[in-house]
Amino acid sequence: MTSASLTVLVQREGIWSYDGRVLLDEMAAMQALYLGASAKSRFSQSEISSARGRFLIARTVKGEAIGCGAYRRLDFDVAELVCIYSRMPNAGIGRAVLAGLESNAAKAGYHTLMVEMSRTNQSGKRFFWRTGFEPAISTSADLRLEQRLFLGKNVV
Template identity: 45%
Template sequence: MMESAMDFVIQREDPYSLDAQMLMDELSAMLALLSGDGGQSRFCTDDVCSARGAFMIARTSHGTLLGCGAFRRFDFGVAELKRIYARSNKAGVGRAILSALETEVVAAGYHTVVLETRAVNRRAIAFYERNGYSPIDGFRSGSDLADARCFARTLCGIDA
């Protein structure tokens, strides 16, 4: 039976769970193939385990894993999006994960989000630009990624 495009749920979950680890491992493997670096060294699971951060998982109504995403505190009023991943087998999941994260970001008291991806990840860059993110200068001092592409979006005024 085929599920409709919106027949899934996104909710906060434990980033240390086996399901979360499986999704993040898939993301890391995909990024390693794309850029030679899976990005694990730039993600601290503990950073998303508080009221000022979150880890979210998207699942079908039958519990099948579809994707994940997280945010953490970056600075006063600013959250950083991390580890956003959607399996390619269901349309609309990536956008829904991003929207759920943005809603949680506003509920946590942030007004702006930032994120970093790699220049070689053209699909991610197009996705963020399509969803209202604007390129910015690198926001992380001393970043070890010469090919980092950074984006930001102000969320004041979105429906939380």
């Protein structure tokens, strides 16, 4: 299946659903593989299943779960992207999930989406630069900020 023939449907679903659990477990395994065994998620699942958080699943027209994404509340008008995962890189799934997250964030009253990542995450940086994110100022109290990159995008 090529990216040109792939139609993706993105919708809000329960994080506790079977497909939600499988996708998040796959994402965690990929993070451990590429970032080391010490890589841990920076979000709690209750944050993204709250009224001000979102968890979306991308599906093919046949209903196969192929990706997911989530944001949590960071501030009154700022949401933080905490994950975007695709089973098929470079097939447009990540862009579709991001578009769904941006739309949901705007409808929920957020003005800005933020993302934090390692400065060494080259593919993540390319993805977010191409989708309109720009350098942003951190709201984190983390003492290792020089190792992190903060990007933001207006969604209104």
